[in-house]
Structures are given as structure tokens and as C-alpha cells.
Amino acid sequence: MRIAMIGTGYVGLVSGACFSEFGVSVTCVDKDAGKIARLQQGEIPIYEPRLDQLVSSNAAAGRLSFTTDLKTAVRGADAVFIAVGTPSRRGDGHADLSYVFAAAREIAEALAQGGGERTVIVTKSTVPVGTGRQVERILQGVLPPGRFDIASNPEFLREGSAIEDFMRPDRVVIGTDSEHAKGVLRALYRPLFLLETPIVFTSLETAELIKYAANAFLATKITFINEMADLCEAVGADVQDVAHGIGLDGRIGRKFLHAGPGFGGSCFPKDCQALIRSAALAETPLSIIETVLRANDERKGRMAQRIIAACGGSVAGQTLAVLGLTFKPNTDDMRDSPSLAIVPMLQEAGARIRAFDPEGIAEAKKLMPALDYCGDAYEAMDGADALVLITEWNAFRALDLARVKSLLRRPVVIDLRNIYKPDEMAAAGLTYVSIGRPTGEPPADKPAGLRAIA
Numbered sequence: 001m002r003i004a005m006i007g008t009g010y011v012g013l014v015s016g017a018c019f020s021e022f023g024v025s026v027t028c029v030d031k032d033a034g035k036i037a038r039l040q041q042g043e044i045p046i047y048e049p050r051l052d053q054l055v056s057s058n059a060a061a062g063r064l065s066f067t068t069d070l071k072t073a074v075r076g077a078d079a080v081f082i083a084v085g086t087p088s089r090r091g092d093g094h095a096d097l098s099y100v101f102a103a104a105r106e107i108a109e110a111l112a113q114g115g116g117e118r119t120v121i122v123t124k125s126t127v128p129v130g131t132g133r134q135v136e137r138i139l140q141g142v143l144p145p146g147r148f149d150i151a152s153n154p155e156f157l158r159e160g161s162a163i164e165d166f167m168r169p170d171r172v173v174i175g176t177d178s179e180h181a182k183g184v185l186r187a188l189y190r191p192l193f194l195l196e197t198p199i200v201f202t203s204l205e206t207a208e209l210i211k212y213a214a215n216a217f218l219a220t221k222i223t224f225i226n227e228m229a230d231l232c233e234a235v236g237a238d239v240q241d242v243a244h245g246i247g248l249d250g251r252i253g254r255k256f257l258h259a260g261p262g263f264g265g266s267c268f269p270k271d272c273q274a275l276i277r278s279a280a281l282a283e284t285p286l287s288i289i290e291t292v293l294r295a296n297d298e299r300k301g302r303m304a305q306r307i308i309a310a311c312g313g314s315v316a317g318q319t320l321a322v323l324g325l326t327f328k329p330n331t332d333d334m335r336d337s338p339s340l341a342i343v344p345m346l347q348e349a350g351a352r353i354r355a356f357d358p359e360g361i362a363e364a365k366k367l368m369p370a371l372d373y374c375g376d377a378y379e380a381m382d383g384a385d386a387l388v389l390i391t392e393w394n395a396f397r398a399l400d401l402a403r404v405k406s407l408l409r410r411p412v413v414i415d416l417r418n419i420y421k422p423d424e425m426a427a428a429g430l431t432y433v434s435i436g437r438p439t440g441e442p443p444a445d446k447p448a449g450l451r452a453i454a
């Protein structure tokens with residue numbers, strides 16, 4: 001089988017490389033000539049674990065290639081996947097579909113000049129319900145019936161574990177009313193059928209909505225545990241034990257119950273916004289998701305306040321070491337990262353920031369040029385007034401606590417990801433502030449919240 005992947009970003013490159021690993025012949029297309037030139041030279045433009053080996057082995061085997069020439073790539077392909085970006089539209093927060101529609105028009109024109117073969121056009125980008133039908137109309141305007149089929153195949157991979165997620169997904173969702181499209185997609189995903197991965201066949205509209213419903217639900221779960229963390233702090237409970245205690249209930253599940261600084265990244269914020277907009281247009285408002293987004297936005301400000309409070313109520317003139325800038329570990333993606341909200345608030349409050357991130361610095365420099373970027377974690381904390389952990393990279397999970405204490409001017413650690421134990425930090429002589437947990441020191445009195453209840 002032969003496919004073209006239009007858009008060679010986090011999703012398109014990983015999906016294209018994984019399909020080629022399945023034995024499919026894949027051409028990845030991007031309009032960014034610089035990106036394609038780097039890929040052609042064997043350079044991977046993003047950081048994603050194991051992606052370099054997967055790309056180089058399949059490129060060497062002749063199953064994976066890269067081009068800016070969409071026309072040649074789509075002609076003769078069994079399926080063409082659209083995996084371009086769908087960022088938030090300025091003004092109303094709805095998904096900006098201009099890249100999807102532009103790609104659909106280019107595909108239609110290329111196929112119209114081709115040899116008359118039948119091609120399945122598959123939307124992999126996250127697109128609001130109804131978009132697939134609009135793509136269908138674009139193609140209908142150029143191609144005769146029988147030349148193309150439309151399908152939606154939303155992607156659920158997570159950056160940082162994208163290859164594993166693509167190769168061993170919880171499910172594959174395919175939305176289409178075409179038997180031909182079903183057959184082609186079934187053949188493409190054949191290795192997953194053999195692993196007994198559930199394949200959910202639905203209508204186009206349902207598949208589009210499944211993706212948004214999944215992301216909005218996960219964002220809600222995170223926001224729920226974050227608010228529980230606030231309550232835990234007020235009443236002297238431990239949010240990690242609460243998460244454990246509820247997560248063991250099979251109806252709730254253990255994942256996505258880690259309290260932290262609020263969700264970010266290239267998907268949850270924009271997808272929640274787009275879903276709210278779709279629901280408003282359909283006159284069925286999603287008040288839960290509206291609240292989730294508001295609570296999540298406000299949380300970033302509260303995190304900055306918490307850091308300032310831990311530094312004695314003011315950070316004016318202080319130097320703060322910040323570890324972790326990307327929105328999650330194992331990626332270089334900075335899109336909508338919590339650090340982009342929290343760090344500028346600390347700067348505005350007068351702090352100087354010394355920052356380190358294992359993979360995100362090149363991208364972070366473009367967005368936050370006025371930070372002092374350091375070569376490693378210890379360099380960042382050398383002489384700083386406090387240490388702030390924002391992203392839980394493995395490299396930050398086992399810091400030498402004695403060295404941390406000796407490098408910091410004051411032994412204050414604010415951990416927004418709960419990666420250390422309060423008692424071990426207290427034992428190391430560090431003043432430790434985390435999320436939704438007792439400090440490790442015996443409470444002097446009943447916590448404020450409990451006093452209020454009493």
C-alpha cells in the first residue's frame with residue numbers, strides 16, 4: 001500500500017514513520033521546505049524519543065520519504081492523510097481550519113490532474129465536528145463521484161510516548177460511511193488488528209467528536225484533581241492519597257489524577273476551546289468544559305502567587321532557578337506550556353530567572369528571550385534564592401539534595417509536580433512546598449481550613 005501524509009509535524013511525522021514500519025510505503029509532505037530538507041538529510045526536526053531510529057531505518061529501507069511536492073506524493077496513493085495544524089483561531093477560539101481546507105484543495109487539484117485512481121482522503125488532524133463534510137464538499141467541487149472517499153481517523157498519540165502510543169493504541173477510531181475507505185484503513189492498520197486493538201467504526205461526525213470528547217474529559221480529570229489539591233491543602237489532607245484512593249475504583253481509573261500547575265500543551269487548551277465553540281454553535285453549551293478552562297487559566301496565576309509566597313511574599317530582586325519549561329517531559333514542545341504563563345508573572349514581580357530544560361531551551365528562547373538559560377540543573381540553581389520545578393523530567397527526579405542545598409542561597413524548593421517526598425526534603429534541610437500535600441513538618445495547629453470547619 002502507498003500513502004501520503006500531508007503535514008510532517010509531531011503527528012504527521014510519527015504517524016508516517018509508524019505506518020512505514022508497518023510496511024506501508026509513505027511519503028511525508030510539508031510546505032516547510034527547511035523541515036523537509038532536514039528530514040531528507042536524516043535530521044529529525046522535533047524531539048521525540050526513538051523517532052530518529054524509526055525514521056532512519058525506514059528511510060534506508062526505501063519505505064519512507066520526504067518532499068514538498070504534494071502533487072507527486074498524492075497521485076497513485078491509496079490514502080492521503082491530512083495531518084496539518086489546527087491551532088486556535090484568533091478572536092473566537094474556534095479551530096483555525098485554513099490549513100486543513102488549503103490542504104484539501106491542493107489534494108483535490110493534484111488528484112484531478114492524476115490518472116483517475118480512487119483515493120481515500122483521511123483527516124487525522126483534530127477538527128471540529130462537521131469539518132469532514134466540508135472537506136468532502138471541497139473535493140466534490142473538483143473531482144467526479146467515485147474518485148474519492150472521505151474518512152476521519154483522529155490521532156490519540158501523546159508527545160513523549162508517541163511511537164508506543166501509535167503502535168499500541170488503546171483504540172483506533174475510524175469514521176466513514178464508505179465501505180471502500182473502511183477496507184483501505186483496515187488494511188493500513190492490519191498489524192493493530194492482529195494485536196486485537198479495538199477498532200471503532202463510526203460515522204464521520206461521531207469520530208470527529210470522539211477526539212474532542214476524549215481531550216475534554218482528560219482536561220476535566222486534571223482540573224478536578226487540581227481543585228481537590230487546593231481543598232487538601234486547606235484541610236491538611238494529602239492529594240496523592242486521595243488520587244490513589246479514588247483511582248483504584250475501576251470506574252474512575254488511576255491515570256490523569258496528578259495534581260500540578262494546570263494543563264497546557266498543543267492540544268487540551270485549544271481543543272477545549274474549539275469544543276466549547278462547536279457546542280455554542282449547536283446551542284448546547286458545555287458549562288463543565290467552560291469551567292474547566294477558566295479554572296485552569298486561573299490556576300497559573302495562583303501557582304505564581306504560591307511561588308512568591310514561598311519566597312517570603314516578594315521575589316523582587318531575587319533570582320529563581322526554574323527547572324522544566326516544556327509542557328510535559330520528553331518533548332521539546334513549548335506550545336501553551338504552563339511555564340509560559342507562570343515564568344513571565346515571576347519576572348513581572350521582579351525576579352530574575354535562571355532556567356534549564358533538557359530539550360526545550362531552543363524553543364523556549366524564542367518565546368521567553370529574557371531568561372538566563374543554563375547548561376544543566378545545578379548551574380541554574382547556583383546562587384539562586386529558590387528552586388522551582390515546573391516540568392517533571394526524569395533528570396529532575398533524583399537531584400543530589402545535599403548539592404541542591406549547598407548551591408541555593410536559601411534552601412527553598414517549590415515543586416509544582418510533587419516529584420519529591422515532603423519528609424525526605426525536610427530531612428535534607430530544604431523548605432519544601434508542593435501541591436496538595438502536608439509539608440512534612442508536624443502541623444503547629446489545625447490547618448486553617450479545618451479551623452474554619454470546626
Ligand code: NAD
Pocket residue numbers: 006007008009010011012029030031032035083084085086099102103106124125126127155156157158159266267
Ligand atoms: P505541527 O504544527 O507540529 O505540524 C503541522 C505541520 O503541517 C507543519 O509542519 C506545517 O508546516 C504543515 N502544513 C500546514 N499546512 C500544510 C499544507 N498545506 N501542506 C503541507 N504541510 C502543511 O502540528 P501537530 O502537533 O502535528 O498537530 C497536527 C494535528 O494533529 C492538529 O490538529 C493537532 O490538534 C492534532 N493532534 C496533535 C497531537 C500532538 O500531540 N501534537 C496529538 C493528537 C492530535
